Amino acid sequence: MAEPNHPAHETREHALQRIHELTQPTGAAVPSQVPTHWYNVAADLPEPVPPHLHPGTNQPLQPEDLEPLFAKALIEQEVSTERYIEIPQTVREIYAQWRPSPLVRALRLERALGTKAHIYYKYEGGSPAGSHKPNTAVAQAYYNAIEGVTKLTTETGAGQWGASLSLAGALLGLEVEVWQVRASYDAKPYRRAQMEVYGGTCHPSPSTLTEAGRAMLAKDPNTTGSLGMAISEAVEVAAGDPHAHYALGSVLNHVMLHQSVIGEEAMQQLTELGESVPDVIFGCAGGGSNLAGLTFPFMGRNLREGTTTRLVACEPAACPSLTQGEYRYDFGDVAGLTPLLKMYTLGRDFVPPAIHAGGLRYHGMSPIVSHAVHLGLMDAIAVAQNDAFAAGVLFARAEGIIPAPESTHAVAGAIAHARQAADGEVIVLGLSGNGVLDLPAYEQYV
Amino acid sequence: MAEPNHPAHETREHALQRIHELTQPTGAAVPSQVPTHWYNVAADLPEPVPPHLHPGTNQPLQPEDLEPLFAKALIEQEVSTERYIEIPQTVREIYAQWRPSPLVRALRLERALGTKAHIYYKYEGGSPAGSHKPNTAVAQAYYNAIEGVTKLTTETGAGQWGASLSLAGALLGLEVEVWQVRASYDAKPYRRAQMEVYGGTCHPSPSTLTEAGRAMLAKDPNTTGSLGMAISEAVEVAAGDPHAHYALGSVLNHVMLHQSVIGEEAMQQLTELGESVPDVIFGCAGGGSNLAGLTFPFMGRNLREGTTTRLVACEPAACPSLTQGEYRYDFGDVAGLTPLLKMYTLGRDFVPPAIHAGGLRYHGMSPIVSHAVHLGLMDAIAVAQNDAFAAGVLFARAEGIIPAPESTHAVAGAIAHARQAADGEVIVLGLSGNGVLDLPAYEQYV
Numbered sequence: 001m002a003e004p005n006h007p008a009h010e011t012r013e014h015a016l017q018r019i020h021e022l023t024q025p026t027g028a029a030v031p032s033q034v035p036t037h038w039y040n041v042a043a044d045l046p047e048p049v050p051p052h053l054h055p056g057t058n059q060p061l062q063p064e065d066l067e068p069l070f071a072k073a074l075i076e077q078e079v080s081t082e083r084y085i086e087i088p089q090t091v092r093e094i095y096a097q098w099r100p101s102p103l104v105r106a107l108r109l110e111r112a113l114g115t116k117a118h119i120y121y122k123y124e125g126g127s128p129a130g131s132h133k134p135n136t137a138v139a140q141a142y143y144n145a146i147e148g149v150t151k152l153t154t155e156t157g158a159g160q161w162g163a164s165l166s167l168a169g170a171l172l173g174l175e176v177e178v179w180q181v182r183a184s185y186d187a188k189p190y191r192r193a194q195m196e197v198y199g200g201t202c203h204p205s206p207s208t209l210t211e212a213g214r215a216m217l218a219k220d221p222n223t224t225g226s227l228g229m230a231i232s233e234a235v236e237v238a239a240g241d242p243h244a245h246y247a248l249g250s251v252l253n254h255v256m257l258h259q260s261v262i263g264e265e266a267m268q269q270l271t272e273l274g275e276s277v278p279d280v281i282f283g284c285a286g287g288g289s290n291l292a293g294l295t296f297p298f299m300g301r302n303l304r305e306g307t308t309t310r311l312v313a314c315e316p317a318a319c320p321s322l323t324q325g326e327y328r329y330d331f332g333d334v335a336g337l338t339p340l341l342k343m344y345t346l347g348r349d350f351v352p353p354a355i356h357a358g359g360l361r362y363h364g365m366s367p368i369v370s371h372a373v374h375l376g377l378m379d380a381i382a383v384a385q386n387d388a389f390a391a392g393v394l395f396a397r398a399e400g401i402i403p404a405p406e407s408t409h410a411v412a413g414a415i416a417h418a419r420q421a422a423d424g425e426v427i428v429l430g431l432s433g434n435g436v437l438d439l440p441a442y443e444q445y446v
Numbered sequence: 447m448a449e450p451n452h453p454a455h456e457t458r459e460h461a462l463q464r465i466h467e468l469t470q471p472t473g474a475a476v477p478s479q480v481p482t483h484w485y486n487v488a489a490d491l492p493e494p495v496p497p498h499l500h501p502g503t504n505q506p507l508q509p510e511d512l513e514p515l516f517a518k519a520l521i522e523q524e525v526s527t528e529r530y531i532e533i534p535q536t537v538r539e540i541y542a543q544w545r546p547s548p549l550v551r552a553l554r555l556e557r558a559l560g561t562k563a564h565i566y567y568k569y570e571g572g573s574p575a576g577s578h579k580p581n582t583a584v585a586q587a588y589y590n591a592i593e594g595v596t597k598l599t600t601e602t603g604a605g606q607w608g609a610s611l612s613l614a615g616a617l618l619g620l621e622v623e624v625w626q627v628r629a630s631y632d633a634k635p636y637r638r639a640q641m642e643v644y645g646g647t648c649h650p651s652p653s654t655l656t657e658a659g660r661a662m663l664a665k666d667p668n669t670t671g672s673l674g675m676a677i678s679e680a681v682e683v684a685a686g687d688p689h690a691h692y693a694l695g696s697v698l699n700h701v702m703l704h705q706s707v708i709g710e711e712a713m714q715q716l717t718e719l720g721e722s723v724p725d726v727i728f729g730c731a732g733g734g735s736n737l738a739g740l741t742f743p744f745m746g747r748n749l750r751e752g753t754t755t756r757l758v759a760c761e762p763a764a765c766p767s768l769t770q771g772e773y774r775y776d777f778g779d780v781a782g783l784t785p786l787l788k789m790y791t792l793g794r795d796f797v798p799p800a801i802h803a804g805g806l807r808y809h810g811m812s813p814i815v816s817h818a819v820h821l822g823l824m825d826a827i828a829v830a831q832n833d834a835f836a837a838g839v840l841f842a843r844a845e846g847i848i849p850a851p852e853s854t855h856a857v858a859g860a861i862a863h864a865r866q867a868a869d870g871e872v873i874v875l876g877l878s879g880n881g882v883l884d885l886p887a888y889e890q891y892v
Contacts, residue, residue, distance in 0.1 A: 021557070022554075026553035026554060026557060027553065028551065028553050094846075097550065097845075097846060104543065105474065107472035107473065107474050108468075108472060108617065111467070111472060126572055128845075128846035128847045128848070129846075130882065134846075167846055170842070170843040170844075170846070171554065171843075171844075171846060189885075189886065189889075190636070190882070190883075190885045190886065192889075193885035193886060193888055193889035193892075194848070194882070194885055196888075196889060196892050197839060197842050197843075197848055197885065197888045197889075197892060198842060198843060199843055393643060396616070396643050396644065397616040397617075397643075397644060397645060398616075398617075399543075399574075400540075400543060400574035400575075400580075400613055400616070400617060401574045402574070402640070402643055436576065436636070436640070436882050436883060437636075437882060437883075439636045439639035439640055439643065440635065440636065440639060442639055442642075442643045443635075443638075443639035443642060443643070446639075446642050446643060
């Protein structure tokens with residue numbers, strides 16, 4: 001029987017000591033290509049991002065409003081306008097296990113397409129959890145750990161985020177409790193097992209463990225759940241436990257910040273390859289964190305230096321917040337427990353059609369990504385599921401990596417563009433994760 | 447609907463043209479750390495490996511005996527005693543997607559164990575198929591492709607090899623047909639999906655598609671299959687098709703040769719870290735290819751230069767060919783279609799207990815590994831399944847990567863050694879793959 005991360009009947013003093021030890025650097029060598037700072041696009045935007053509002057007063061949130069749920073360092077990052085924020089050494093050491101992530105010229109895909117464009121992919125699927133999510137999971141776990149928190153709660157859809165936070169909890173000694181959208185909980189048992197191997201606990205949502213969950217089940221006992229519902233449950237549990245906080249895998253500003261390592265590395269890697277200003281970058285968009293991480297450093301450079309790299313958000317046609325949603329204040333969850341966020345939203349009660357595979361199922365979109373699209377700093381396109389999977393299979397057979405279903409939306413955007421691109425045009429696509437745990441969805445398509 | 451790798455009704459001329467294009471280098475940059483040559487331990491052994499025998503005559507096999515099944519270049523490699531064999535540029539380019547594979551100091555595991563030994567892991571799970579198997583799959587597919595073969599057949603157990611050969615088939619344009627041990631075919635649908643995404647075809651074995659399969663089913667209609675049975679089926683189909691060859695994922699000398707890139711890189715990486723002569727190396731052993739790939743370059747150095755790195759094969763207690771088998775000539779398959787191989791064997795009819803998870807289920811062991819153990823150049827230990835999984839969970843929670851069940855045997859060997867090691871002792875373990883597609887086996891354990 002495996003020892004748990006957090007032994008039963010452990011005293012709080014012992015837990016804090018154990019966690020303290022795990023937050024210390026090990027002295028591991030960190031390659032110089034691993035960024036030393038996160039990049040904060042808020043420093044370069046022509047207009048500030050509209051503030052999050054208190055749901056009771058409709059007034060801009062104060063830092064203390066968030067303290068029941070988030071570490072102070074993360075709250076500061078949420079509203080910071082500093083351009084660069086230093087990455088703690090322990091976080092850099094953990095990043096160094098899979099960072100810098102590879103930026104690869106897709107020469108075999110180019111040959112298969114017969115294009116003379118240069119296609120590069122930035123691959124985040126080599127992290128232990130298989131996606132970009134650990135970039136922020138490790139940072140969030142770290143700041144909570146050094147502030148005396150011993151437990152994190154969260155929601156997850158397809159499971160990438162729940163697995164990533166469970167991984168971060170294992171590395172830094174925190175208990176992790178996850179509410180997973182019921183439809184995915186039933187369909188994706190491997191993800192649940194992944195969380196459990198890391199010592200996390202995973203419940204289907206809605207559950208009977210929370211008031212919010214019980215209310216949702218009373219309203220519709222057969223609901224397959226939604227991210228908005230699962231967020232309500234995780235937030236409720238964190239708010240009721242003085243030693244627990246809540247962690248969000250996307251949407252919020254500090255999450256976008258942590259993901260900036262993707263784009264910072266990509267910019268450096270392209271420069272080393274002599275392609276420093278790509279013509280266009282495609283990123284998939286659900287809550288927005290992979291897209292923001294890859295593109296914001298380039299957006300900042302466009303704004304500061306007048307470069308003209310085009311940035312394209314690729315979202316699923318089945319959950320089209322940017323291309324079909326309204327830009328307005330809305331809640332991040334179904335129960336209305338979160339702050340009001342100014343974002344493109346399909347309405348917090350939106351449940352994507354069951355046929356839609358994988359992640360990218362959130363009703364809203366990162367406020368900062370929404371703001372950038374609203375200002376015309378970034379474009380958005382919607383990709384149909386069959387086109388996304390076709391692009392994923394074409395990519396897998398040419399390049400070997402099976403893209404995550406989420407990432408196939410960016411692959412489809414890039415391939416469609418490449419088929420009509422000019423000679424030598426430089427196209428970058430964000431491969432946010434691998435699709436190994438989503439193979440049944442591929443099999444249905446194939 | 448996905449386009450197949452090999453369009454229906456394609457003429458042979460068109461297939462050869464398509465495959466020819468895919469075997470050409472793309473001009474991709476290949477890092478200097480990717481080896482330019484494979485290392486062949488046969489050049490340094492104090493006694494030659496006993497030859498494979500013809501099953502009809504009991505005389506040493508002649509190259510032409512193998513030509514119905516294998517590419518000429520591979521047959522030459524099988525009997526070569528050249529120390530270094532050049533890696534074709536197209537193969538190096540494909541290797542460069544995941545090679546050099548990381549050699550990582552497991553500082554967080556060392557801290558968890560409280561050891562002052564230095565533990566390194568050489569991680570092969572970052573390949574697109576998630577294991578070391580593509581190192582030989584790509585090489586075998588390449589040599590067959592340039593010799594005019596358009597189809598490969600093979601067997602697979604847990605599915606790592608079938609997925610890897612399907613990947614190689616996709617990259618180089620070959621049709622791939624896989625017979626998977628029935629027990630795994632039923633229990634591991636994700637692996638089958640992985641093969642299909644790459645355009646491969648997967649049948650449960652025994653199947654009704656071959657004489658060998660029908661005979662086995664007649665004998666026991668409820669058999670859960672074995673690698674030996676699946677080999678018989680794949681060999682039968684390849685032998686009956688003038689444009690098809692057979693590919694083996696382990697056991698044979700040329701497979702060990704291709705895997706030598708693991709150990710060559712590790713030796714270079716350790717030298718750069720100032721730990722050029724490790725005290726001990728642990729590798730898991732099923733058919734022997736990962737173990738051989740990691741350890742043979744060090745064995746060769748021990749023999750040539752008198753270094754004393756101890757090499758340890760870690761096999762499952764449930765399938766203990768090296769520690770419990772007999773060293774004698776045996777068939778590689780159940781039906782007796784293969785040559786006779788001098789190896790440690792549990793007998794070709796051996797079927798491991800159903801409780802045994804993952805791979806490492808083969809009745810025999812690579813002749814060259816067997817020879818090395820017989821000569822005392824390498825040690826062997828057996829690891830119980832629960833101890834292996836316990837080590838895997840400990841490793842995952844400390845280092846983030848969930849090891850493949852196969853690899854956990856090496857992890858267990860290394861951890862047991864580290865708990866009693868001297869300060870500064872240098873321990874290397876082979877992490878042959880990740881366990882993402884084996885999570886249900888972990889869940890049963892957790």
